[in-house]
Every structure is written in structure tokens, then in C-alpha cells.
Amino acid sequence: IYSEFWGQVGNQMAILVETGKLELVDKIYFATSGISYDRKAIFKALSEASEEERAGLKQAFTRKYKGDIDKMMASMWSSRDVKRAQMLVEHGKDLTLAQHIDIELTGWGSDQRKIYEAIKEAPEEERRAIQTNEALMDRLAYELGDRELERAVLLLENGSLTKAQELYFAMKGWGTDEAAIHDTLRDLSYEERATLKASYRRAYG
Secondary structure, eight states, rough: TTTOOOOHHHHHHHHHHHHSSSSSHHHHHHHSSSSSOOOHHHHHHHHHHHHHHHHHHHHHHHHHHHHHHHHHHTTSSHHHHHHHHHHHHHHHHOOOOOHHHEEEEEEEOOOHHHHHHHHHHHHHHHHHHHOOOOHHHHHHHHHHHHHHHHHHHHHHHHHSSSHHHHHHHSSSSSSOOHHHHHHHHOOOHHHHHHHHHHHHHHHHO
């Protein structure tokens, strides 16, 4: 093994030959032992891990690799990445909408597109719960601009946007999102375009 592979690749191959698979603790170790952390590998490993593996990760990491996983996570890239990793360790891949939004609002700036996608994918009861969560709604209002907040509120209320709303947000504010406009109008029939035009005028003048 070591004659064919070197460094961390060789170490991984040796574990695979001996045990047949990499455990969660191994995946996290190899994803964090290079020059820079492999965020995608860490998040993927945590998302695929069982509850039992995640619960025992801290002790397993200390026992096998003599490291402190809490310190390792605290040294990761951005506070948002740290929050995401901590959430995945604690809850696994099935995060609630509130947890997704909490992650995307953590740190410098906010990832609006991920917030929108999380809202679209969430069940209605979770969307309703966010609307009555004053603390989280206050954070959204503080972190998002007027246009972004308006879009988030509509998504929370309805789960999706109409084509007229998609066009409105693509053109509102500084700059125009040409890609979003093209996506909205693509493949529409003449009748559908006429209906969209009328809907837009009724809603936005």
C-alpha cells in the first residue's frame, strides 16, 4: 500500500484494506488534516452518518487521532461553516427550516438563495412556525434588504412565487437579474405570456 500511495491517501488506503471502510471519525480526520479543510467532504460525511456515529464522534476523534474536534470545528473557515457542522453533528441531515435559516444568517452577510431554497422545500407547518417566531423574523429583517425580505415573506406564506412575482423580484432594486427573467419566460406559450403580462400589471402596475 505504502509503496503505491503516499501521505494521507496511503493512510486511507491502509484503513480500507484493513477494515473495508472509513468510519465517520476517519472521514473527518482526513478532511481536516490537509493544508486546508475540505468543507464539502466534512458536511457530506456528517450528513450521511448515523445518529450513533455522530454521538460518538468527539470521543472517537480524541481516542483515535488524539485531537479535540471542538477546537478543530472552532478553527474552521467561517462562523457559518462552524454553525453548519455543529448542526449536522447534533441533528444530522434532517434539519428544520428554522435551523437552516439560523445557519444562513450566521456570520458576515447572509446566503439569501439558500434561505429561499430552504423555505421552498419546507413543509407548511414549518413555514407557519417561522412567521410566528419573532426572534427569527427580526433576524431576517435585520440581515436581509427590503427586496430580499419581501421575497422571503412571500415564500413563507405561500411556499413558492408566481411567475409575476418572479419577474418583479428579478427587476426590482439595483440591477436586473437577466437569468431569472429568462428562466421565468422560457418556453411560455403566447397565451401564457399574455396571462403573465396581465397578472403583472394587476399586481404591480
